[in-house]
Amino acid sequence: MTALVSGGSGLVGRYIVNALLGAGLDVVVAGRHRPSDSHFSKPVRFRRLSLDDDTVPAGLFNDVQNFVHAAFDHEPGRYRGGEGDDPDGFRRRNLEGSVRLFETARRAGVSRTVFLSSRAVYDGLPAGEPLVEEASLSPAGLYGQVKHDCEQALAALNTSGFVTASLRLTGVYGGLRPNKWDALVADYLAGREISVRAGSEVHGEDVGKVVCLMLAASAEDIGGRSFNVSDIVADTRDILAGLGVTGETLPEPADKSSVAVMDTRRIRELGWRPGGWPLFAATLLSLAHDAGLDAASRAADDQAS
Structure with a gap:
């Protein structure tokens, strides 16, 4: 069984590829550049693919049974607001380019397609309204709009022979390097001002498990549906404390009650069980060790005493 993963060398894509490999699938990574062999287990x-192309490369889906669409074209490090000064190009690449891939995959005989959407589809809902998959959505920002439009286009293609599902991911963290918290830690240790915030998070390995679940679940359970994927709510203090950064006063806790949490009952009913706080703690300890932060913190403590 073969799975093609677009954007498989990206931050989230790498976790998905490794999960699929661990499940025994043959994996093809599609993107602009051939990934390093060290990225994966x-x-x-590898097959070349760019969302900026007007056509899908010939043979992209040859001998592929499952398609995981994780590629998304945006300015580096930015999702909301990732269109920069080119909203029309952003929509063309990410919406029209994605729909072109979905339609080509169906014509090529791919049996399942999973799209990585975002909690940004809920942007614009009134405060206090539950973030459930059945909510009536009209995303406030372009990023959320494009993700939602992709979801709807994919769901419209769902049939018994082409089973589709979308995953509304929250912030994804994990132990792979480079890491999304590298800049935060560097700024904190250098004494630079940091932004204190809280947000919902899910480990990349748990995202990989969800994707594997989507490829194994019955068509009746997932076909044409969207699923919230989220685990914990962590703040800047949780991250720095978990990394063992103790040489300076930790920031005050952020207001976690202000974070709207996605309801994940739908995906949990299919058997998904994320790692929660134990996985968060273990990941941060590993990151601290790899970066030598445990030694740096001990040295800072010695100086303070």
């Missing part, structure tokens, strides 16, 4: 094949 086992060898993968």
Whole structure:
């Protein structure tokens, strides 16, 4: 069984590829550049793909049974607001380019397609309204609009022979390097001002498990549906404390009650069980060790005493 993962060398895509490899699938990574062999736990094949192309490369879906669409074209480090000064190009690449891939995959005989959407589809809902998959949505920002439009276009293609599902991911963290918290830690240790905030998070390995679940679940359970994927609410203090950064006073806790939490009952009913706070703690300890932060913190403590 072969799965093609667009954007498989990206931050989230790498977790998905490794999960699929661990489940015994043959994996093809599609993107602009051939990924490093060190990215993945086992060898993968590579096929070129750019969302900026007007056509889908010939043979992209040859011998592919499952398609995971994780590629998304945006300015580096930015999702909301990732269109920069080119909203029309952003929509063309990410909406029209994605729909082109979905339609080509169906014509090529791919049996399942999973799209990585975002909690940004809920942007614009009134405060206090539950973030449930059945909510009536009209995203306030372009990023959320494009993700929601992709969801709807994919769901419209769902049939018994082309089973589709979308995953509304919250912030994804994990132990792979480079890490999304590298800049935060560097700024904190250098004494620069940091932004204190709280947000919902899910580990990349748990995202990989959800994708594997989507490929194994019955068509009746997932076909044409969207699923919230979220785990914990963590703040800047949680992250720095978990990394063992103790040489300076930790920031005050952020207001976690202000974070709207997605309801994940739908995906949990299919058997998904994320790692929660134990996985968060273990991941941060590993990151601290890899970066030598445990030693740096001890040295800072010695100086303070």
